[in-house]
Amino acid sequence: MHSGGGARSSRADQADQRRAELLEAARRVVLERGLASTRVADIARATNVSGGLVHYHFATKDDLITEMLRSTSDAEVQRLREIAAEPGSAIQRLDRVLRFYIPASRSDQSWILWLDAWAVGVREESVRTILLELEGVWIDILGRVIAEGVAAGEFACDDPQGSAERIDGMLDGLVVRYTLHAGNMSRSRLLHHARVAAAREVGLDPSAFPADPAEVS
Incomplete structure (x- = not known):
């Protein structure tokens, strides 16, 4: 019987990779627009994902x-x-x-x-x-x-x-x-x-x- 540990590990790795991509995108957008003017929508657009996916990984813009x-x-x-x-x-x-x-x-x-x-x-x-x-x-x-x-x-x-x-x-x-x-x-x-x-x-x-x-x- 397979424990499913490998699948869980793969999903965790994918989540970590997505978070890293969002963090890097946030840095690029902030450098372009400034901290105060950056919106979640801007970061989502920069990574070609939905705002909902951004909020799945980071509850708020401030958290991100x-x-x-x-x-x-x-x-x-x-x-x-x-x-x-x-x-x-x-x-x-x-x-x-x-x-x-x-x-x-x-x-x-x-x-x-x-x-x-x-x-x-x-x-x-x-x-x-x-x-x-x-x-x-x-x-x-x-x-x-x-x-x-x-x-x-x-x-x-x-x-x-x-x-x-x-x-x-x-x-x-x-x-x-x-x-x-x-x-x-x-x-x-x-x-x-x-x-x-x-x-x-x-x-x-x-x-x-x-x-x-x-x-x-």
Whole structure:
């Protein structure tokens, strides 16, 4: 007698695949229309399914958007952890973390998504919670990189966590300016500001950072 376990597993796999497709479609639609303007109908149209099928997997639009933001956050955190754990000197690891954080360009889709989420998060607690969790993990990883540099005798810093918080706040402001105000700042200047601020926090001269290839603004 067959238990039916294989069939149940197949259906579960199909459901997981459909959810992943809907999450990816939600991300694309949000990047095009914005969080506030995105409708379930838009996401259904992008995946050629009915609105009813979307609601079968996600009870509400808010549930779908929240899950999309959380999956995006989880992927970015995983990549950040990998970058921070790569071998190298403390200054090399710090530089890699800074480079990962700042946008690759003004059209960096990840940052466009998070800037939109910041605006929505002012009023939406579920979005705000994800943003605060993501920021907390980023600060924790940055602080740990600094603390390990201190332990290795490469950095001088009495409060790695406080330094990470200050670097985070400074970078957020500069990234907003860089992303929203074309022509005011190049990416290379943004990276320079990040390095200067970080170097001051860890007791080094900015010239201690690795030689930098040409940056594209």
